[in-house]
Amino acid sequence: MKISFIGSGNVATALGLALKSSNHEILQVYSRNLENAVQLTQELSAKAINDLSRLDDGADVYILAVPDDVIAPLAVNFPFKNKLIIHTSGTVDIAVLKAASSLNGVLYPIQTISRNKVIDFRMVPLAVEGSTDGVLHVLTDMARSVSDRVLELDSPRRKVLHLAAVFACNFSNHFYAIAEKILANEGLSFDLIQPLIVETATKTQILSPAEAQTGPAARRDFNTISQHLEYLSNSPDLKSLYQLITQSIIDSRKSK
Amino acid sequence: MKISFIGSGNVATALGLALKSSNHEILQVYSRNLENAVQLTQELSAKAINDLSRLDDGADVYILAVPDDVIAPLAVNFPFKNKLIIHTSGTVDIAVLKAASSLNGVLYPIQTISRNKVIDFRMVPLAVEGSTDGVLHVLTDMARSVSDRVLELDSPRRKVLHLAAVFACNFSNHFYAIAEKILANEGLSFDLIQPLIVETATKTQILSPAEAQTGPAARRDFNTISQHLEYLSNSPDLKSLYQLITQSIIDSRKSK
Numbered sequence: 001m002k003i004s005f006i007g008s009g010n011v012a013t014a015l016g017l018a019l020k021s022s023n024h025e026i027l028q029v030y031s032r033n034l035e036n037a038v039q040l041t042q043e044l045s046a047k048a049i050n051d052l053s054r055l056d057d058g059a060d061v062y063i064l065a066v067p068d069d070v071i072a073p074l075a076v077n078f079p080f081k082n083k084l085i086i087h088t089s090g091t092v093d094i095a096v097l098k099a100a101s102s103l104n105g106v107l108y109p110i111q112t113i114s115r116n117k118v119i120d121f122r123m124v125p126l127a128v129e130g131s132t133d134g135v136l137h138v139l140t141d142m143a144r145s146v147s148d149r150v151l152e153l154d155s156p157r158r159k160v161l162h163l164a165a166v167f168a169c170n171f172s173n174h175f176y177a178i179a180e181k182i183l184a185n186e187g188l189s190f191d192l193i194q195p196l197i198v199e200t201a202t203k204t205q206i207l208s209p210a211e212a213q214t215g216p217a218a219r220r221d222f223n224t225i226s227q228h229l230e231y232l233s234n235s236p237d238l239k240s241l242y243q244l245i246t247q248s249i250i251d252s253r254k255s256k
Numbered sequence: 257m258k259i260s261f262i263g264s265g266n267v268a269t270a271l272g273l274a275l276k277s278s279n280h281e282i283l284q285v286y287s288r289n290l291e292n293a294v295q296l297t298q299e300l301s302a303k304a305i306n307d308l309s310r311l312d313d314g315a316d317v318y319i320l321a322v323p324d325d326v327i328a329p330l331a332v333n334f335p336f337k338n339k340l341i342i343h344t345s346g347t348v349d350i351a352v353l354k355a356a357s358s359l360n361g362v363l364y365p366i367q368t369i370s371r372n373k374v375i376d377f378r379m380v381p382l383a384v385e386g387s388t389d390g391v392l393h394v395l396t397d398m399a400r401s402v403s404d405r406v407l408e409l410d411s412p413r414r415k416v417l418h419l420a421a422v423f424a425c426n427f428s429n430h431f432y433a434i435a436e437k438i439l440a441n442e443g444l445s446f447d448l449i450q451p452l453i454v455e456t457a458t459k460t461q462i463l464s465p466a467e468a469q470t471g472p473a474a475r476r477d478f479n480t481i482s483q484h485l486e487y488l489s490n491s492p493d494l495k496s497l498y499q500l501i502t503q504s505i506i507d508s509r510k511s512k
Contacts, residue, residue, distance in 0.1 A: 068477065091472075091480045111452050112470060117462060119455065125448050151448070160442045163484050165449050168435035169456040170471030171501050172428035176457075177465040177508065179424035186416045192381050192407070193421050194460055196367050199375065200425040201432075201457035204450055206373060209433040214368060215426030216347075221324065224347045228419050237504060242423075244500055248493060249430050 001142060004028040004059040006052070006074060008037040010113045011088050012065035016044050018121040018146040027059050052077050061086060061142065063107070068092050075100035084135060090162035093155045094129050105130040105139045108158055109147075112169065121146055127153035127161065172201075178238065210252070217249035257398060260284040260315040262308070262330060264293040266369045267344050268321035272300050274377040274402040283315050308333050317342060317398065319363070324348050331356035340391060346418035349411045350385050361386040361395045364414055365403075368425065377402055383409035383417065428457075434494065466508070473505035 001024050005012045008031040020026055026046040031037035037048035049055065055062070057080055064071055064087040071087050078085055078100035085097055086105040097104035106129040111119060126143040128150060130136030136152065143150040153161065176197060180190040203212050216224040225246055232239040257280050261268045264287040276282055282302040287293035293304035305311065311318070313336055320327055320343040327343050334341055334356035341353055342361040353360035362385040367375060382399040384406060386392030392408065399406040409417065432453060436446040459468050472480040481502055488495040 067475075068480070091477075091483070110448055112455050112459070114459065114463070114468075117455075117459060123451055125451065127448075149448075157442050157444065159483065160438060160487065161444060161448060162480075163487060164435035164438040164444075165452055166471050166484065167431045167438065167498075168449050169452050170469070170473065170505070171431050172453070173456050173460075173465050173469055173471075174473075174501060174505050174508070175423045175427050175431075176460055177469060178504075179420035180465055182416060182420040182423065186413050188409075188413065188417060188420075190460070190464075192366055192383075192405075192417060193424050195379055195381065196421055196425050197428070197457045197460055198454075199368050199373075200429050201453045203368070203370065203373060204429075204432055204446070204453055207370070208446075209429050209436055212370075213426070213429055213433065215422050217426065217430075219323075221347075224324070224418075227347070227415065228422065231416065231419060237507065241500060241504060244497060245427050245430060248434075248497060249426070251493065252430070252433065 001025070001060040001138075002027055002058060003061050003063060004030070004055065005046075006030045006055075006062060006064045006078075007066035008040050008048075009065060009067075010115050011109065012063070013040055013043075013115060014113045014119065014121060015063065015065060015088065015107075015109065015146070016040060016046075019142075020044050022145040024142070024145070027056055028054075030055065052079060055079055057083065060084065061138070063088065064097075072096050072099070084138065086139065090165065091159055093159075094131065095155070097131070103131060103135055105135045106155070106158065107139055107143055108153075110161065110165065122148050125149040125151065127151055127158050129154055129158065178241075182238075213249065213253070215249075217246040218253065220250065257281070257316040257394075258283055258314060259317050259319060260286070260311065261302075262286045262311075262318060262320045262334075263322035264296050264304075265321060265323075266371050267365065268319070269296055269299075269371060270369045270375065270377060271319065271321060271344065271363075271365065271402070272296060272302075275398075276300050278401040280398070280401070283312055286311065308335060311335055313339065316340065317394070319344065320353075328352050328355070340394065342395065346421065347415055349415075350387065351411070353387075359387060359391055361391045362411070362414065363395055363399055364409075366417065366421065378404050381405040381407065383407055383414055385410055385414065434497075438494075469505065469509070471505075473502040474509065476506065 004027045026044040028047045029037045029041045030049050034050040041048040062085045068089050071092050076099045084103040085100045108127040110125040126147045128139045260283045282300040284303045285293045285297045286305050290306040297304040318341045324345050327348050332355045340359040341356045364383040366381040382403045384395045
């Protein structure tokens with residue numbers, strides 16, 4: 001297929017490279033700032049543009065890979081009312097794209113994508129949604145050409161999936177950051193708990209996290225819990241977090 | 257060295273096998289229930305006992321690898337007042353072992369150890385502490401024989417390290433479990449977010465978690481946050497957690 005990107009960030013880069021490797025042709029990459037798109041267009045053998053009115057009408061799919069809050073304004077300015085346009089967001093409703101074209105859809109890569117860390121795109125689950133059966137068919141085929149894990153997901157369920165990802169990943173990462181800070185206060189390196197962090201995450205592949213739960217709260221070790229709370233008494237915010245999550249762990253095991 | 261274990265659980269198993277591979281000799285493994293120790297003693301070519309009075313006095317080190325709350329009672333019943341005894345806990349103070357022997361110490365593997373998941377023990381950081389310089393020297397040598405990452409850590413700092421691990425691992429795992437529940441409510445498989453969980457954890461190896469933070473709270477996307485809170489309105493506990501952690505992420509980025 002012939003594909004153009006609106007946006008030149010991490011998702012556009014990873015998805016663009018994966019699509020090109022699977023023999024799709026990338027025509028153009030739009031970026032407000034032309035310089036941002038130059039490196040990517042070289043890798044994709046595509047053309048960089050910084051003006052939506054210069055978008056070529058020859059693409060089969062236009063992929064809006066931009067921050068959530070600019071999807072709607074860009075959709076309004078999309079020039080081809082009968083061309084297929086999709087976005088890649090976990091949270092934005094498909095309905096936002098109606099303003100762009102009647103042929104619209106979503107391809108949401110369920111992964112955190114950084115520019116400086118290569119991922120195996122074939123292992124990235126892709127959630128697809130289409131405004132028509134035909135669109136869904138086209139998107140499913142395109143998604144399968146780059147990933148082994150493609151599923152259909154409507155906007156409400158995609159948003160719930162994103163909420164689950166916020167708990168499992170954004171919140172966990174915040175706790176990594178809190179741990180880093182606690183360690184730094186004692187002059188200890190974050191490196192010390194990295195193997196533990198990776199092992200805890202990897203363990204979910206063989207054991208349900210509810211069953212894998214360990215630690216003072218899981219074993220109702222109130223002696224250790226009270227030592228931890230005492231240590232945190234100078235950080236009231238961390239103390240509140242510790243108490244609430246500890247209680248949540250205890251409650252979740254009661255209800256089993 | 258000649259080593260005996262008091263305890264036959266996951267830590268005794270992993271540490272025992274690592275020590276045996278490094279040419280230490282495992283003499284005995286004590287377990288309340290003899291059956292629990294039989295498989296391990298076969299793998300270690302050691303002898304199983306279920307009575308502390310049958311402990312052979314020929315070992316150089318006795319390793320108490322038991323749940324935190326039985327370290328103190330077992331220490332009191334340790335029969336050799338001048339033999340080196342150590343425990344493997346992140347939270348229990350070294351002072352608890354004074355009741356057992358004047359020669360005592362700690363070897364805390366900073367890793368979550370399961371029976372059914374093999375880990376590379378050479379990559380496990382080991383925190384050691386000794387009641388004397390001589391003990392510390394012996395323990396450091398023993399630790400280095402099985403791991404490339406050995407550090408000296410006194411009891412107060414070891415407890416802080418453990419607290420950091422509770423945030424980074426126990427709490428993260430609880431959020432994996434919450435995510436699993438949120439997904440199950442929509443008939444979605446936890447598999448869908450496993451690559452994301454592993455990638456988020458692995459990313460800490462190349463990027464500080466504070467810098468790596470993404471998601472609605474990090475980008476102050478109050479529209480998505482309020483959609484999430486609305487979805488959670490039937491789960492007041494989860495809603496409180498979501499609010500408190502979201503606020504904590506927002507606050508932590510203000511203070512930068």
